[in-house]
Amino acid sequence: MGKIERVFHSVTFEVLALIMSITGLVIFTQHDISALSETMIVIASMAMFWNYSFNYVFDLYVKGEKTKRSLLIRIVHVFLFEAGLLFFTIPVMAFILDLSFWDAFIMDLGVTIFITIYAFIFNLSYDHLRVFIIKSRMTKRQVASIL
Known part of the structure; x- marks a missing residue:
């Protein structure tokens, strides 16, 4: 996956996560959509920073090949x-x-569980759709080169 596709993947993931999280919280809580939107944007930003920081430190302590x-x-x-x-x-x-x-713990825990399930489904779907698109493009190129 190249840099442009990584950015596309990340932005798509975050935008859909924000939309679905905010929608779910609007449905299941009594809070105003603007306050929920602000909260989820701040939390998504914190999650991105935490992801980088945590994984950097974790990799300092857990050595070796990540695939192993x-x-x-x-x-x-x-x-x-x-x-x-x-x-x-x-x-x-x-x-x-x-x-x-x-109350914040319960709400945040709900969001965390949702995002964990969403991440699994999103990435699984993205990976399969990506293979389908790549194969489709290869087939079109092969057909075009024959013609």
Whole structure:
């Protein structure tokens, strides 16, 4: 995947995640859409920064080829990443939406569970669609070169 496609992938992922998260929160909470939008944009920005920072530090401590990491290491990685993100985002959510820490925790946990499932489905779908498009383009090129 080249740089332009990586940017496309990331932007598409974040925009759809924001739209669906905000929509879900509007449906399941009593909060104003503008406050929820502000909250989710701030949290998405924090998540991007945390992703870079956490993975940099994690890789300093967990050496070796990333493709050789065990299932246990991958589970620990996800758990630590999400726990750290919740640690930073719960106070922000509580402040912006004027919630108790408990209510912010429950809301943020719901968003975290949704985003985890969404990320799995999005990336699986993207990978399969990408292969389909690449094969389709190759077929068209092969047909064009024959004609």
